[in-house]
Amino acid sequence: MGLSLSINGQIHTVEAEPDTPLLWVLRDELGMTGTKYGCGVAQCGACTVHLDGAAVRSCQTPISAVGAGKITTIEGLEGRHPLQAAWVAHDVPQCGYCQSGQIMSAAALLAQNPKPSDGDIDAAMSGNLCRCGAYQRIHAAILDAASAKTEA
Amino acid sequence: MRLLSDTALAPNPAGGDDLSATRRGFVIGAVMASGALLVGCSPADIMGAGAPKRDFGAFGPFLKFAPDGQITVMNKHQEMGQGNHVGLLAMVAEELDADWSKVGVEASAADAKVYANSLMGIQGTGGSTAIANSWLQYRKVGAAARAMFVQAAAEAWKAPISEIHVKSGVVSHANGKSATFAELLPAAAKIVPPKDPTLKDPKDFTLIGTDRVKRKDSLAKSTGTARYTQDVRLPNMLTAVVAHSPRFGGKLKSFDATAARKVKGVVDVFAIPTGVAVVADGVYAARKGRDALVLTWDDSAAEARSSAELEATYRKIAAGEITPKDDQWTDFASKGEAKDSFEGPDVLHATYDFPYLAHAPMEPMNCVAQVDGSKCKLTYGAQGHSLDQLSAATVVFALPGSIEIETLFAGGSFGRRSSYDSDYVVEAVHVAKHVGGFRPVKLVWTREDDMGGGHYRPMAHHAVSVRVGKDGYPVAWRHRVVVQSFAKGTMLASMMVKKGVDGTTVEGVEGSPYLAATPVVDAKVYTPKSPITTLWWRSVGATHTAPVMEHTVDQLAHRAGIDPVAYRRELYNRAGAKRHLAVLDLATEKAGWGQPLAEGWTRGCAVHESFGSVVANVCEMKLIDGEPKVRRVVVAVDCGVAVTPDQIAAQMEGGACYGLSAALYGKVEIDKGAPVEKNFDSYRVLRHNEAPKVETHILPSANPPSGVGEPGTPVMMASLPNAILAATGKPVSKFPIVSA
Numbered sequence: 054m055g056l057s058l059s060i061n062g063q064i065h066t067v068e069a070e071p072d073t074p075l076l077w078v079l080r081d082e083l084g085m086t087g088t089k090y091g092c093g094v095a096q097c098g099a100c101t102v103h104l105d106g107a108a109v110r111s112c113q114t115p116i117s118a119v120g121a122g123k124i125t126t127i128e129g130l131e132g133r134h135p136l137q138a139a140w141v142a143h144d145v146p147q148c149g150y151c152q153s154g155q156i157m158s159a160a161a162l163l164a165q166n167p168k169p170s171d172g173d174i175d176a177a178m179s180g181n182l183c184r185c186g187a188y189q190r191i192h193a194a195i196l197d198a199a200s201a202k203t204e205a
Numbered sequence: 206m207r208l209l210s211d212t213a214l215a216p217n218p219a220g221g222d223d224l225s226a227t228r229r230g231f232v233i234g235a236v237m238a239s240g241a242l243l244v245g246c247s248p249a250d251i252m253g254a255g256a257p258k259r260d261f262g263a264f265g266p267f268l269k270f271a272p273d274g275q276i277t278v279m280n281k282h283q284e285m286g287q288g289n290h291v292g293l294l295a296m297v298a299e300e301l302d303a304d305w306s307k308v309g310v311e312a313s314a315a316d317a318k319v320y321a322n323s324l325m326g327i328q329g330t331g332g333s334t335a336i337a338n339s340w341l342q343y344r345k346v347g348a349a350a351r352a353m354f355v356q357a358a359a360e361a362w363k364a365p366i367s368e369i370h371v372k373s374g375v376v377s378h379a380n381g382k383s384a385t386f387a388e389l390l391p392a393a394a395k396i397v398p399p400k401d402p403t404l405k406d407p408k409d410f411t412l413i414g415t416d417r418v419k420r421k422d423s424l425a426k427s428t429g430t431a432r433y434t435q436d437v438r439l440p441n442m443l444t445a446v447v448a449h450s451p452r453f454g455g456k457l458k459s460f461d462a463t464a465a466r467k468v469k470g471v472v473d474v475f476a477i478p479t480g481v482a483v484v485a486d487g488v489y490a491a492r493k494g495r496d497a498l499v500l501t502w503d504d505s506a507a508e509a510r511s512s513a514e515l516e517a518t519y520r521k522i523a524a525g526e527i528t529p530k531d532d533q534w535t536d537f538a539s540k541g542e543a544k545d546s547f548e549g550p551d552v553l554h555a556t557y558d559f560p561y562l563a564h565a566p567m568e569p570m571n572c573v574a575q576v577d578g579s580k581c582k583l584t585y586g587a588q589g590h591s592l593d594q595l596s597a598a599t600v601v602f603a604l605p606g607s608i609e610i611e612t613l614f615a616g617g618s619f620g621r622r623s624s625y626d627s628d629y630v631v632e633a634v635h636v637a638k639h640v641g642g643f644r645p646v647k648l649v650w651t652r653e654d655d656m657g658g659g660h661y662r663p664m665a666h667h668a669v670s671v672r673v674g675k676d677g678y679p680v681a682w683r684h685r686v687v688v689q690s691f692a693k694g695t696m697l698a699s700m701m702v703k704k705g706v707d708g709t710t711v712e713g714v715e716g717s718p719y720l721a722a723t724p725v726v727d728a729k730v731y732t733p734k735s736p737i738t739t740l741w742w743r744s745v746g747a748t749h750t751a752p753v754m755e756h757t758v759d760q761l762a763h764r765a766g767i768d769p770v771a772y773r774r775e776l777y778n779r780a781g782a783k784r785h786l787a788v789l790d791l792a793t794e795k796a797g798w799g800q801p802l803a804e805g806w807t808r809g810c811a812v813h814e815s816f817g818s819v820v821a822n823v824c825e826m827k828l829i830d831g832e833p834k835v836r837r838v839v840v841a842v843d844c845g846v847a848v849t850p851d852q853i854a855a856q857m858e859g860g861a862c863y864g865l866s867a868a869l870y871g872k873v874e875i876d877k878g879a880p881v882e883k884n885f886d887s888y889r890v891l892r893h894n895e896a897p898k899v900e901t902h903i904l905p906s907a908n909p910p911s912g913v914g915e916p917g918t919p920v921m922m923a924s925l926p927n928a929i930l931a932a933t934g935k936p937v938s939k940f941p942i943v944s945a
Contacts, residue, residue, distance in 0.1 A: 070469065073489050081444070081487035086436035087429020089616070090488070091567050092652045096885035099567060127429035140427035144419055144851060147859055148286030149426025150433060150567040150616025175894035182885060184567050184617050185286045186862025187855070188896035 056116055060085070061129035071117035076100045078116050079126060087127035087153045091182070098181030101154035102126045108161035110180075127153035135201050136160055139194035147185035155181045159195050168199055248326040252591035253318030255604025263394035264353070266319045267346040268297065270394075274374065274387030276303055278343075279313035281320035282330040283588040284422070285566075285615035285622065286859070287914040288852035289335035291420050293343050295848055299412040300347030300405060303386070304374035310421055315590040315610035327591035331623055331741065333816035333912025336848055340909050341404075348402035350393075357392035358384060407846065407907065418849045422614070433616050434571045434585040435649070442573070442645040443472060445636045446491040446654070448481045448498050452878035453659055454507035454736025457481065457500070464497035474498070477635040479628075484640065488649050508736045508878035512664070515735070515875065516558055519666035519687040522731055523556070531734040532693070535705040538684075538715045541725035547670035547683050553764060555669045555757050558939045559749045560872040561880075562662035563888060564742055568616025569655035570629040573647045574637035579603040581634060582643075586615025589623030596627035600634045619743040619863065624660050625695060628738075653883040661873055662742035663689040665749040669757050671723075677765025678775065681725035684714055688749065690732040691739045706730055709741065713750030713813065713919070718782035719758055737875065743863055744915040747815045751919030752868070752926060752940070755811040759927040760936050769927065770798055770810055784819040784843050785812050787904055792821035792841035795902050806836075809928025811920045816912025818844040822861065822920035824897065826928035832943050833929060835865060835897040840917060842901065845908040853913050854901035860917025861899045866891035868922040869943050889943075 055066040058075075060083070069078045074093075079085045079102070088111055091099030095110035102111045103125040130137060136156050139145075146152045155178070162169055162177040169177070174195050183191065262269060269277040278297045284290045290310045298308045313320045317328045324338040325331075355369045358376045361384075362369075370377050377383035386393075412418060425431040450456065460481045462474035470490025474483050481498055485491035510518075521527045528534070547554075573584040574597075581601045587593055587610050594608040601608075615622050633648035640646050650658065665688035672681040688710045692701035701707060708715070711730050720726050742748055762772035770793050777786040789812050793799075798808060805827045812821040825837040840857040847853055870889035874881040882888035926937035 069489070077487060077489040080436075081489070084438055086432075086438070089433075089568070090435060091569075092885050094652075094884055094886055097567065097652075130428070132424070132428045137424075137427045141423040144423050144855065146286075146420070146423050146426035147288065147855060148567065148615060148617040149422065149431050150614075152426050153429040156427060178893040179895075181893065182567065182890060183893075184565060184619070184863070184890065186859035186866075186891070186896065188862060188891075188893045189858055189898055190855070191893065192896075 058116060058119055058124060059121065060124045061126060067116065069116060072115050074112050075102070075114045075116050075119060075124070076111040079111060085126055085128055089150055089153055091151065097151070098158060099151050099154040101157040101181065103157060103161055106161065106164060108158045127157060130156070130160065134160055135198040136163070136194065139198040139201070142197065143190045143194045145187050145190040145194050147187055151181060151183045155183065155191055159191070159198070162195070163199055169195070249317040249321045251605065252327050252595060253316055253606040256316045256318060256606030259314065259316065259319070264350050265346065265398060266313070267343065268350055270386065270390055272387065272390065274307055274385055274390070276308045278308065278310050280310050281313045281322070281328060282335040283586060283612060283615055283618070283622070285586065285588065285618040287335065287856060288420060288849060289330070290422065291418055291852060292336045292848045293339055294421065295412050295418045296339065296343040297347035299410055300344045301351045302371040302373065303347070305412060305417060307374060312612035315587065315594055315608070315612065316606065317591045318606070329589045329591055329623060331588065331620065333818070333914045333916065336910045337817065337912060344404050345402055348404050349398040352399050352402050353393040353396040354386055354389050356396050357389045361389070361392060413848050414846065414850060416851050418851070420852070431614050433568055433614050434573060435568055435616070437573045437584055437613070437647060439573070439645040442647060443484045443486065443640060444488050444491050445482050445484045445646050445648045446488070446495050446651065447477065447479060447632060447636070447648070448483070448495050448500055449479060449654065449657070450502050450507070452502070452504055452507040453738065454878065455502040455504045456506065458503040459501050461499040464499070465494040468494040468497055473640070475639055477632065477639065479632050479635070482636045482639070484636065484646065491649070492651065504878070506736065508875070510875070511877055512560065512875045515664060516666070519664070519733065520556070522687050522733065523666050523668040523685045529733065532732045534729040534731050536728065537706045537711045537730050538720055538728040539726050543681055543683065543725050543727045545672065545681065547672060547681070551673050553671045553673065553757070553761055555760055555936060556938055557667040557749070557753050557756070559665040560940060561664050561737065561875065562742055562748070562867055562871045563656045563873050563882070564619040564621035565656060565888060565890065566615070566617025566619055566621055569652050570621065570650040570658065571648055572630050572633035573645055574633040575643045575645050576601055576634060576637040577641060577643035579607070580643065582609040582611070583630065583633070584611040585613060585630070586618070586622055587612045588615060588618055589627065592623065592625065593627045593630045596631050597634045600631060601638060620741040620745070621660060624740050625691065628658070628660065652885070656873065656883045656888055657880045659738035660740035661737065662748050663691070663739035667749065667753045669753065671757065671761060673761060673765065677761070677767055679719065679723040679761065682720060682723045682727070684726070684728040686711055686714065686730040687733060688730070689735060689737070689739045691741070693732050694734065707732065709746045711750065712746035713815065714754060716814070717754050718780035718785055719754055719776055721780035721782070722776040736878070743860070744815055744918045747813060747919035748867070748922065751811065751813040752923040755813065755923035756926045756930070756937060759809070759930055763930060768799070773810070773812060785814065788812060788819050788821035788841040788843050791902050791904055792823050792839050795841065795900065796823035796839035798823060807928045807931035809924040809926065809931060811923030811927060813916070813920050813923060815916045815919060818842060818911045818913065818916040820857070820916045820920045822924040824921070824924045824928050826925060826932065828932060833869065833925060834895070835925065838897045838899045838921065840899060840901045840920070841904060842913070842916070843904040843906055844913050844916070845906050845910040847903045848910055850903055853903055856913045857901040857917040858899040860915070861921040862891050862896055864918040864921030865897065865925065868925050868940060870941050872941050
């Protein structure tokens, strides 16, 4: 028994029940704790990961629904994403708890839209809550990372 | 004999204002809970009783040097986002003349005798005091270590101390000799640290006050590697969730765990004082187990009322129509004699209703506990270290200092992680005590547990009547506040309540320059009771007093036909409120106050002092589809010496978002004693697309640092209604401003 999941380029066989949200499999079974629990109802975005490149809320994604889809988590960015450098340059995080999810949402945006407008960023990021209110730095860091990527 | 009040309630030695009621609150719990108005005992003595002997090494409890020269500063405070770690590091590194790239931070142990907040007398983070209370202490840590290295070099080089210089971690002499801290470490460690080292003249600062002071945790927090309570994984660890009473004040009557025990992964189910604990091998199994519980509750002592009923009651109390037996009216800032009634055309009447607010930090409450007999270790985002030690100690029958705490990052708090009753911590200890054997148990609160768990910013009602003179300025001010007190009737009461007034219920009305400028004041507070628990919430009393005072003044200005900023200036001049005047001038100048805006946009202004700092806020607002949209906020802050300017800006940005969120949307509605909003689907909070651009301007100051984490919030809650008044001509009387 066990279900196979492709996470950050590796196949993991997990024992969890098929209805278990991906979030809890990542965190409790696989020990990948960069993806956070914030609400459990897809309202805060702290649990955002990529499923075949698209940003999804892992708290509302049962592992049975993942199939052969390729999952990328914050760990999968390996600290090398231009967004992560921009986050550090702007000292974006305060408490930091939401930032994995923020970065995963932003990374999915930039992958599809390398030069997003302010409105594009607003639309893509409005599902990710930050109670510390780091929004304007998040916004600025995304714009910076986008221009860095374009120049590169 | 030394009473607690001698130490804890003394004026701020760092030179700030008197201790605010909020700061006092932290101390009080400690003392009262320990029954400790004890002769000869300081609160730190009590809270630290039973602490293990600690070996701190040559540089004392706050500083460690690795052989390679890497420097670690111990942070006695909780880093929950406010950036205190980098401020504390900057103070040490500045005086030490260290290489900024080689300075790091670690959370200290919990030990009140060593790591007390000097403004509280016990260890804890709150009241925006982390930098203020450490200002001299942490600088002296750096200065003492620097003196040790200088002396070591002087002895080695046989040179006078006055000829030794230190820069960026390198000690040198004019004759060309030089050595790094690492090279001098063995010799320096043998030197007795000076007790009262000389501190730098602030004009010689090269780090404090500069943008070189960047956070040290940004990378970890941008890569998912920063460790929060939620992320703790220990061998053999269990996860617990607890079923709580749906109504505030309800008690468990009975439960049937048959189905819960059958859930795969559930290990045990048992009752604890706050409900029924389900212990499992992971969060999902524990939650499934809890869902399968059959529970009956005894609501005989529970709150049965709803928000509308509570609000109506508060209004009737304020209007003098009823006086329940909960409390009696108490004067708090009255002066002069109110000869005339507050009726007639020269009187402004304004009322305000404020709802319960959840703190809703991104990381819901949680705590990892291990208990074996009276041995107890806690691993979590501790904020009220000493209070939590005391609370845990009462559960396991130990001395407070023996409770070991490993402090992790907190995923936000805004006041929630430190409470007078240590609610979630005590719950974790009860569960771990039942499990026993020092087996780690992670208590996890779901978002619903967290938002439904009370400890809210209390519901409040203000009724204000102001008689104005011929010039349009106040001559008599009547103020009635109805708000729950989290001090009265609890263990906090005997020290936090002065002359019948819990200071946190009125701070901001009390001390207002507007009242100072008014000859006659008749101010009273009434504190109703409810099983709904309340707590300090980012800026505490100011969350309602700032909007009330600022919006009332704006209404007075509008009535008088005077520009609201000019009106404030006159009142500040009358009151001698120079700091208010200075931030008002700075913010309005930078915001372009009085200059035209595009169609539909208006400005609102507010100024408020809290936690020793004065902040002015000017916002630009437009009503779009009936909802206020704020696009630009200009903040001017006087917080004494700006230790970390970019982090001050971050707190002003975040404080504005937090205040805007609450003013626009924040509300926990009570339905027959039970909270309605328990997750972000119904508890609306500010989102990315709704966030304003915040510009921060820091007033140059030579005063010691004062608070920054909280004071940016209340002014935002106050400038917004003023912008709405400017747009519509109609005052705001009910929060949140956007309903449904």
